[in-house]
Amino acid sequence: MSGAPGRGRDLSTRVVHAGEGSRAEDWALVPSIPMSVVYGHGNPQHRSYGREHNQNWERLERALTDLEEGTGALVFGSGMAAISAVFEACGVGHKIVCARDAYTGSRELLGHLARAGECTVELVDATNLEAVRAACRGASLLLIESLGNPLLTVPDLGGCAEIARHEGMVTMVDNTFATPLLVQPLVLGADIVVHSVSKYIGGHSDLMMGALISRDQDLLAKLRHHRTNAGAIPGQMETWLALRGLRTLDVRLRRQTESAAALAERVGGLPGVVRVYYPGLPDHPQHQLAARQMRGGFGAMIAVELDCATETAERVCATTEIWTNATSLGSVESLLERRARWAGDEYLPAGLLRLSVGVEGVDDLFDDLAQALAGAGLTA
Numbered sequence: 001m002s003g004a005p006g007r008g009r010d011l012s013t014r015v016v017h018a019g020e021g022s023r024a025e026d027w028a029l030v031p032s033i034p035m036s037v038v039y040g041h042g043n044p045q046h047r048s049y050g051r052e053h054n055q056n057w058e059r060l061e062r063a064l065t066d067l068e069e070g071t072g073a074l075v076f077g078s079g080m081a082a083i084s085a086v087f088e089a090c091g092v093g094h095k096i097v098c099a100r101d102a103y104t105g106s107r108e109l110l111g112h113l114a115r116a117g118e119c120t121v122e123l124v125d126a127t128n129l130e131a132v133r134a135a136c137r138g139a140s141l142l143l144i145e146s147l148g149n150p151l152l153t154v155p156d157l158g159g160c161a162e163i164a165r166h167e168g169m170v171t172m173v174d175n176t177f178a179t180p181l182l183v184q185p186l187v188l189g190a191d192i193v194v195h196s197v198s199k200y201i202g203g204h205s206d207l208m209m210g211a212l213i214s215r216d217q218d219l220l221a222k223l224r225h226h227r228t229n230a231g232a233i234p235g236q237m238e239t240w241l242a243l244r245g246l247r248t249l250d251v252r253l254r255r256q257t258e259s260a261a262a263l264a265e266r267v268g269g270l271p272g273v274v275r276v277y278y279p280g281l282p283d284h285p286q287h288q289l290a291a292r293q294m295r296g297g298f299g300a301m302i303a304v305e306l307d308c309a310t311e312t313a314e315r316v317c318a319t320t321e322i323w324t325n326a327t328s329l330g331s332v333e334s335l336l337e338r339r340a341r342w343a344g345d346e347y348l349p350a351g352l353l354r355l356s357v358g359v360e361g362v363d364d365l366f367d368d369l370a371q372a373l374a375g376a377g378l379t380a
Contacts, residue, residue, distance in 0.1 A: 019063030079196030079210035094140035161189030199330030257297035272378030306351030329356035
């Protein structure tokens with residue numbers, strides 16, 4: 001049986017077969033889950049101990065390398081473990097520039113490192129290339145996101161990477177919201193891509209894992225050394241589940257993105273809604289950039305701003321029947337939450353809701369939001 005389809009194939013094909021390699025050993029369509037963490041000396045793969053490498057990791061890493069067009073990948077116990085490894089390898093003792101609307105966990109970790117004197121941090125509007133250029137002077141690492149959290153801002157990934165490269169910096173892009181099916185940051189010039197595999201790649205809210213992909217073999221070697229020594233590794237079952245989830249990413253994301261686009265068009269007319277943030281809408285500030293930079297859609301995340309106080313927004317979240325009031329994204333079920341409830345996001349409007357669109361019927365999702373808004377007393 002032949003190996004996995006190469007990079008010349010469509011991504012919808014590659015996402016199903018990436019990482020397979022040859023099935024010559026047992027012809028099993030579904031890979032087994034090797035549980036051993038000890039390997040006999042002299043084995044052909046040169047494996048020795050489970051904290052360093054195993055078959056499950058290698059399959060998933062090959063798949064992610066293929067989809068992100070990198071030269072290698074590393075899986076971690078969580079997305080924050082992957083991001084932390086990059087901070088350790090590229091930022092300690094230096095200046096780190098971070099998008100102002102990056103994931104709160106990334107900003108919290110940077111704040112902790114700065115208070116400990118391990119680095120200096122500058123937050124920047126990543127959609128403003130001149131602001132990025134000014135912030136990057138004298139820095140070692142730039143962290144941006146392919147889609148900002150939670151207002152779905154869209155930075156010019158190629159422009160940011162070019163600025164960082166001119167300054168001798170490493171550019172890391174968190175591609176969790178977009179996935180490699182919509183954006184490939186390495187192709188646009190980034191040095192490292194990170195993912196919370198727990199989200200769209202896993203797709204079922206049942207695993208915790210992170211990953212990074214790079215084009216730089218020396219940097220990958222440094223990050224692999226960190227992972228081994230820090231023990232920031234994923235489990236075998238989680239890795240197996242992530243690879244299984246990856247196989248359906250294209251069909252899931254296609255449905256989610258189509259539904260998100262439809263909902264973004266419709267929810268703006270609901271009572272109490274004053275603004276909808278979605279890159280696919282013509283009034284989004286970076287809509288034209290998103291149309292050039294993304295392919296196959298604008299993602300499955302929406303932010304909706306309600307003209308109401310905190311208590312009313314929380315009541316909306318608590319009274320939906322299909323949407324689950326929870327903090328996560330990218331799974332088959334639809335989730336929503338009020339974002340200003342979190343430390344670091346207090347700058348957001350009190351009534352801003354972040355919506356992660358799942359695979360349920362789009363009319364049911366719309367009707368559920370409508371009844372929750374009406375039940376909370378919001379009127380036109």
